[in-house]
Amino acid sequence: MTRKEASSTGGAKKQVTVTINGKKYPADEGEILLGVAVREKIAIPHLCYEPSLDPYGACRLCMVEVIKDGKREMTTSCTLRAAEGLEVVTDTPAIVKYRNVLFELYLAEAPKSEVIKEMAARYGVTKTRFLKKLDTTDSLGNKCVLCGLCVRACNEIMGAGAIGFVNRGPYTVVNTPYFEPTKDCFGCGACAKVCPTKAVEFEDRGSERVMTSWSGTKVPLARCDCCGGYYAPKALAISTLAHITPSLREEIAALCPVCRGRRIARDEILAGRGGGAGSHG
Ligand code: SF4
Ligand code: FES
Incomplete structure (x- = not known):
C-alpha cells in the first residue's frame, strides 16, 4: 500500500500493537514500522527514510527481522507496515553482520561524509575494506550515497525534475542532465533539506541563488521593495503569492516576509484590530 493509498482510506485509523525487541508499542494499522521505532526512540540506522515520500528501501540500512510462525525473515523496516501482532527484532547477529558490511560500503562510497562516519x-x-572513491571534481563533495532522496524530492514533491541519476554503474552520480545548468530548478533547496548526508550545497550570492552542487545552476532571487533585501527564489515567491487573496497580494507582492509581517501588523493596528496595548478596555 502506498502512502497515498493509506491516506485515502480516511477516517480514524485502527490501532494495533506491535512488538519490537520483546516490548509492545501502539501503532496505527499500516504505519511504517521504522516511523514507530523513530517515535519510540528505538535505534534503527537509516538513510533513505523520508516521511513525506513513499517508502523506497534504497539504503538497506534499516533491516529488521520479522518473527512469524517460528520463522525469521529479514526485511527493511521502512517498507514494513504495522499490523496487529507484528513482531520484529532489530539487532540479531545476522542484521549486525549485514549492516556492518553496508556501513563499510558507505564509508567507501562517501568518504568525506561526517554523517556516515558518525553513524x-x-x-x-x-x-x-572497500576502495575509497575520492573524486576531487565531485560536486557533492564525496558525501553522496546515491540514496535518491534529492531526486525524488525534486520530482515528486516540487514537480521540478531538475536533477536525476547520471551515468551508470560505478560512475553513477546525481546531477543535472549533461552536467549543465538547468532552467527546471526553482532553487527551493528541497534537495538539500532531504539529503541525509548533507551533500547538497547552494548559496545566495547577491541577486542569485547558486546551486553549487547542480552544475552551478543560477536562480534569480526576489527583492523586497521595502528593505531591499533578497529573500527567496523569485519563482517560489510568485507561486506563494498565488495563494493569497488578490487585494492583499497587490499590497504585499513586492515585500519580503519580514516587511510583509510588519505591513500587515501596521494595517491591523491602524484599523484598530491589533489587540495591542491600546485595544483592551
Ligand atoms: S545528494 Fe544526498 S539525497 Fe541526493 S542521492 Fe546523494 S545522498 Fe541522497
Ligand atoms: S531507510 Fe529503509 S532502506 Fe533506507
Missing part, C-alpha cells in the same frame, strides 16, 4: 562509528564500524 557507522555508533555501530562500531570505523574502517572500510
Whole structure:
C-alpha cells in the first residue's frame, strides 16, 4: 500500500500493537514500522527514510527481522507496515553482520561524509575494506550515497525534475542532465533539506541563488521593495503569492516576509484590530 493509498482510506485509523525487541508499542494499522521505532526512540540506522515520500528501501540500512510462525525473515523496516501482532527484532547477529558490511560500503562510497562516519562509528564500524572513491571534481563533495532522496524530492514533491541519476554503474552520480545548468530548478533547496548526508550545497550570492552542487545552476532571487533585501527564489515567491487573496497580494507582492509581517501588523493596528496595548478596555 502506498502512502497515498493509506491516506485515502480516511477516517480514524485502527490501532494495533506491535512488538519490537520483546516490548509492545501502539501503532496505527499500516504505519511504517521504522516511523514507530523513530517515535519510540528505538535505534534503527537509516538513510533513505523520508516521511513525506513513499517508502523506497534504497539504503538497506534499516533491516529488521520479522518473527512469524517460528520463522525469521529479514526485511527493511521502512517498507514494513504495522499490523496487529507484528513482531520484529532489530539487532540479531545476522542484521549486525549485514549492516556492518553496508556501513563499510558507505564509508567507501562517501568518504568525506561526517554523517556516515558518525553513524557507522555508533555501530562500531570505523574502517572500510572497500576502495575509497575520492573524486576531487565531485560536486557533492564525496558525501553522496546515491540514496535518491534529492531526486525524488525534486520530482515528486516540487514537480521540478531538475536533477536525476547520471551515468551508470560505478560512475553513477546525481546531477543535472549533461552536467549543465538547468532552467527546471526553482532553487527551493528541497534537495538539500532531504539529503541525509548533507551533500547538497547552494548559496545566495547577491541577486542569485547558486546551486553549487547542480552544475552551478543560477536562480534569480526576489527583492523586497521595502528593505531591499533578497529573500527567496523569485519563482517560489510568485507561486506563494498565488495563494493569497488578490487585494492583499497587490499590497504585499513586492515585500519580503519580514516587511510583509510588519505591513500587515501596521494595517491591523491602524484599523484598530491589533489587540495591542491600546485595544483592551
Ligand atoms: S545528494 Fe544526498 S539525497 Fe541526493 S542521492 Fe546523494 S545522498 Fe541522497
Ligand atoms: S531507510 Fe529503509 S532502506 Fe533506507
